[in-house]
Each structure stands twice: as structure tokens, then as C-alpha cells.
Amino acid sequence: MRVPFPLSAIVHQLRRHPVFYGVVMACLVGYAGVSLYGEREAKQLEFNEESLPAQVLPGAGEIRIGFFSDLHNDPELFEQCVDYFEKVRPDLIVFGGDFIIVNERFMRTRWAVDGLRRLVAAAPCFAVLGNQDYEKLEQVERVYAASGVRLLRNEAIDWKSPGGVTLRIIGLGDWNEGDAEPARCMKPVGQEQGPVLLLSHDPESRELLGSYDWDLMLSGHAHGGQLGNPFTGEYISFRTAMPSGLYGWQGDRHVYVTRGVGSIMGMRFFCPPEVNLLSIGLGQGSAPQPAPAPPES
Numbered sequence: 001m002r003v004p005f006p007l008s009a010i011v012h013q014l015r016r017h018p019v020f021y022g023v024v025m026a027c028l029v030g031y032a033g034v035s036l037y038g039e040r041e042a043k044q045l046e047f048n049e050e051s052l053p054a055q056v057l058p059g060a061g062e063i064r065i066g067f068f069s070d071l072h073n074d075p076e077l078f079e080q081c082v083d084y085f086e087k088v089r090p091d092l093i094v095f096g097g098d099f100i101i102v103n104e105r106f107m108r109t110r111w112a113v114d115g116l117r118r119l120v121a122a123a124p125c126f127a128v129l130g131n132q133d134y135e136k137l138e139q140v141e142r143v144y145a146a147s148g149v150r151l152l153r154n155e156a157i158d159w160k161s162p163g164g165v166t167l168r169i170i171g172l173g174d175w176n177e178g179d180a181e182p183a184r185c186m187k188p189v190g191q192e193q194g195p196v197l198l199l200s201h202d203p204e205s206r207e208l209l210g211s212y213d214w215d216l217m218l219s220g221h222a223h224g225g226q227l228g229n230p231f232t233g234e235y236i237s238f239r240t241a242m243p244s245g246l247y248g249w250q251g252d253r254h255v256y257v258t259r260g261v262g263s264i265m266g267m268r269f270f271c272p273p274e275v276n277l278l279s280i281g282l283g284q285g286s287a288p289q290p291a292p293a294p295p296e297s
Helices: 007-016 018-041 075-088 110-122 131-145 204-209
Strands: 044-054 063-068 092-095 125-127 156-160 166-171 196-199 217-221 247-248 255-256 274-280
Touching: 018 044, 044 063, 044 092, 075 110, 110 131, 110 255, 204 217, 204 255
Parallel strands: 044 274, 063 092, 092 125, 166 196, 196 217, 217 255
Antiparallel strands: 063 274, 156 166, 247 255
């Protein structure tokens, strides 16, 4: 039987170079398999509850903080976040920035407003901007304003915990976008009278804040690197030395970094997305990871 063109040309080339085309096909099949795995894992949202020692927010008493970040315009995962926080009812809810992703439309935002309003009904809600939010800043600010979420952009607010302790919550503009202005909202070391919770999208911004008074920083941005070592459980990031979890820094200060909800390119490998419920002062708590070595000058 005669094979029609262009199939005849393809068959001819396959007969002439079987090894080469076999390798090409194996690579294509492998790429498809890896992509399917990465896309599947990127949708496997984890709900991680972690006890942090009381010294991360000294004097704050018992507080349960719902924390999530880097949604990247994913309504499906956002719905899961909202359902979870409605169920566990934390004392306050914090979003760490990057509600959107720059290369996707952020329109018809009713899903975002409705979901955020449900969160506001569950607990006081605070948010900061991430680097990608600045690309569609007007829409992001409008969504927060319409839903009742308090967006902190180089601002500080005092919040009273259920135990009656006043916690200062500070939200910085994004460091990568040149919008972090700590002098507008932070006090020098030793001048705060109570515990200070700092919200800053990128954990690397801590290097700018050594002379300011704060106790615990909540950050996202790095997505845990979107890549993990399946044998050690270590997360691999080329963005930060603090990819995931609790870290000590400069003596008695701490940084907590979430792996985030969304992802870039829609894939993760051995690094699932997460939402965090942080219980502070309710138990012994997890020991912080050691602070990374300072960068060489």
C-alpha cells in the first residue's frame, strides 16, 4: 500500500535514522509525563497546621494566624483556602502578596471579592502587595477595598488579640518593586513596647530591616522553589536562602516562609502548595531552622 505524502517522507526518515527519532520520541514522551506530574502536584493543596514557640512573638500570648500567599489568580485553589479558613476560624488571616500573575487577565473578579468577603466574615484580614500585584495594582486594590480586607502598604496598625494583648501589625510595600519604605511605618530597634508582626512579601527584604524593631516576619514569594529533593525533603530555591518554614535570624527574631498556593508555569515537583495555620504560644512549638549565612561582600 502506498503511504500518502507527507507521511511517506516521515516514514522514509524514520527508516533512515531510527535511533535518532527513537531518542526524540522518548524525550517527547518523557517531557509530557513530567509536565503532567508537575501540573497535578501544583493542584494538590496542603493544609498545614504548625505550632510556633511563644518567643517568636514575645508577650503576644496565644494567637492562631491563618496565613497564605502567592495565589496567582487561581480561583479553584482560592476556594479551597476560603473553605479551610472558614472551618478552622483563626484569630486573624494574613495574605502575603501576589494575588495575581502578570501574564493572565485579572477581570471579572467577583470570585475574588466574594471569597475575600467570606474570609473577612471569619476573621480580621490583612494583606500586603507582592511584586506581581503592581502590574494590575488598581484592580488588586479595588478587590481588597470592595471585600473589606485591610491592605497594608508601608503602614502599621494595632490589633487586639482575643487575650487582650495589643499586637502591632506592619505591612511593607514590595521590596523587589522598590516600594518598601520601612522608615514610614517602623520604629528603630528597642523602641516598640509590645510584640510586632511584620508582613513582607519577599523574605530577602529582611536584610534591609536589621535596624528596625520587629519580632516575626511572614513572607512568601519563593513558592518553596517549586522544587524539592524527594530523598531529603529539602526545598530548593534560587530566589532565597529561606524557601520554607520557620527560621531564626539575628538573635531573637524569626522569619516564617510559606510555600504559597499558586505557581509559575503551573507546575511543582516534590514541593506541594500549602496554606498555613500558625498556632503561637499554644505548645512547645517547632524549633526554628538556623539562619542562613550572610551573603559574601
